[in-house]
Amino acid sequence: MRKEVNPYYSGPVSDHFDGIRFFNPGGIAPRGLADLVRWQFGARRMRWPARYDSPFRPSKPDLAVDGERLRVTMVGHATLLIQVAGRNILSDPVWSRRASPFAFAGPPRRNAPGIRMADLPPIDLVLVTHNHYDHLDLATLGALHAEHAPHMVTPLGNDTIIRRAVPEARISVVDWGDRLDLDDGFVIHAEPCHHWSARRTSDRRMALWAAFVIETPAGKIYHVGDTGFHGGSNYRAAREKHGPFRLANLPFGCYEPRWFMEGQHQNPEEAVMGMLACGAGHVAGHHWGTFRLTNEGIEDPLRALEAALDKAGIERDRFRALRPGEVFDVPHAPPA
Template structure:
C-alpha cells in the first residue's frame, strides 16, 4: 500500500475507532481514560455497551469492506441552492425552526434559544487535516453568520460529530453550554479547557432556561482512536420545550426499534423527530450501528412524532451509498408505506424548515 493511501486508510480506521490489533484493545481494557463511575446495565466499569445489542465490527471486517467494496463516486463539490442561510437572531415562543448546516450539524431555534447539534465546520471529519472524509458542501450557515448560540448538543465522540476545532471556535465566539453524555467532557476539556460542559447518563435530564434536555439510549458506540473504543457514552436527546417535545438522534442502529419505543414510552407524543438517514451501506457492515432510510421511517412511525427531519447525509462520504441515495430511498419508502412526503423531509444544506404550528 502506498504511503498516502496508507495514511488515508489509517485516518479512516481512526474515524471509525477500529483497533489495529487485539493487543491495543487488551491494554486499553484495563482502564478508562475518559470516565470513572459505577457499573450499570450499560457500563462494565471500563466500557459502555448496548444492553442485549450488537458490538461494532472489528478490523478484519473493515479490511474486507474497504478493499472488497464498491463505493459510489461522489462529486468533489456540490453547491446547495439553499446556502448560505442567514437565520433569525431568535425564534420565540412555540415556533420551531431547524436549519441544516451539514451532516449532523443543525441549528434548532425555539423558545428563544439557539441550539446547535454536533457542530462541525471543519473541512474534514478526521483526526488529521490532510486525510479522511472531506466536506463536499460548504456549511449551510457561515460560521460568522451564526446567531448567538446558547446550547450545543453533542451526541457522541466520533469525528463527524465531535470536532474540537469547531468547539474551540464556538467557545471564543459564543461560550455555549455543551450538553453531552458521560466521558465526552474529558475529551473536550483537554483541548478547550474553558468550555462549559454538562454531562449526563441515560435517563438523566438537564434544564437550561425554558428547555429540559433528556438523555436517552440509542444503539451506537464511540471512539477517537484505536484503543479507546466505547470509553465515552453515546446518547439520543429529547428536548422538552414550550412548543412540544423533540426527539433528536445523532447516530443509531435501528436495534429492533428499541430507541423509538423507549422514547415514546418515557415521553409520549413528539412534535418532531430529527433522525439520521445516511451512512448505511454496505448493510452487512453498517446495519448494527447505522440505520437505513427505511428503518428511519419505521422509527419515526414508532415514535409517534408528527414530523421527522432526515440528516447525516450529503456532506461527508463515510460509506458506500451515493450522495443522493438516502434522499431518493427515503421518498421511495415513504410512498410504499403510505406516509406523506411532507411529514419526513431530508433537509439539504442551508435549507430551513419552519415546522407547522401546534394544533
C-alpha cells in the same frame, strides 16, 4: 499484561457500562479489524462527485425564534441549528473541512456549511451526541466557545475530550436516563441509542453515546445523531416515556454495506419506521450528502427515503431530507 484503563471516564458498572467500556444492552457490537478490512477492500463503493453544492444559499438566521414557532436550519451532516422559544441550539457542530483527526487527510466536505459561522445567532446550547469525528469537532467547539460560550451537554466521557481542547467550556455531563432542568421551561433528557464511540483504535466504546429529548414551551424534540434501528426498541421507549414529538431529527444516510453498518446506522426505511414508532409529527432528516463515509451513492438515501415514505403512506413533506442552508419551519401539529 498491562491493565486496561479508560482515559475518559471512571464510574460504577451499570446495565450499559462494564467498568471499562460502554455497550448496547442486547445489541450489536461494532465489528472488528478483520471485518473493517473486508469492507474496505471487498465492497464496491459508489463514486461521489468532488462537489455536491446545495441549491440553498448559506442562511443568515434570525437572532431568535419565539412564540409557538420551531425552526431548523441545516448546516451539514448532523449539524443543525434549532431555534425555539427564544433559544438557539446547535447539534453536533462541525465546521471543519474534514471529518478527521487530520487537516490533510480524511473525508472532506462535499458542500459548504449551510450557515457561515460568522452569521450564527448567539448560541445558547450545544448538544454533542458522541465522539466520532463527524460529530465531535474540537476546532469547531473551541471557536464556538470563544465567540458564544454556550452551555454544552454531552454523554459520559466526552467532557474529558472536550476539556482537553477547551478547558474553560461549561459542560453538563449526562448518562442515559438523566434529566437536565434548564430555565424557561427547557429540559434536556439523555436517552439510549444504538451506536458506539472511538477517537482512535485503542479507545473504542470508552465514551458514551446518546440521543436527546428537548422539552420546550413549543413542544418536544427528539434528536438522534447516529443510531442503528435495533428493532425500534429505543424509539418505542422514547415515545412511551415522553409521548409523541413535534419534531424528530433522524439520521437516514451512511448505511451501506448493511452487513457492516446495520448495528450502528439505520437506513432510510428504518428511519421511517423510527418516525412512526416514536410518534414524530415531522422529521428533519440528516446525516447524508456532506461526508462520504460509507458505500451508497450520494443521492441513494433520497431515493430510498421517498420509496419508504410512499410505501408507508406518509406525505413526503413530513420527513424533510434537509440540505445545507435549507430552513424548515416545523408545523405545530402533525397533519390530520
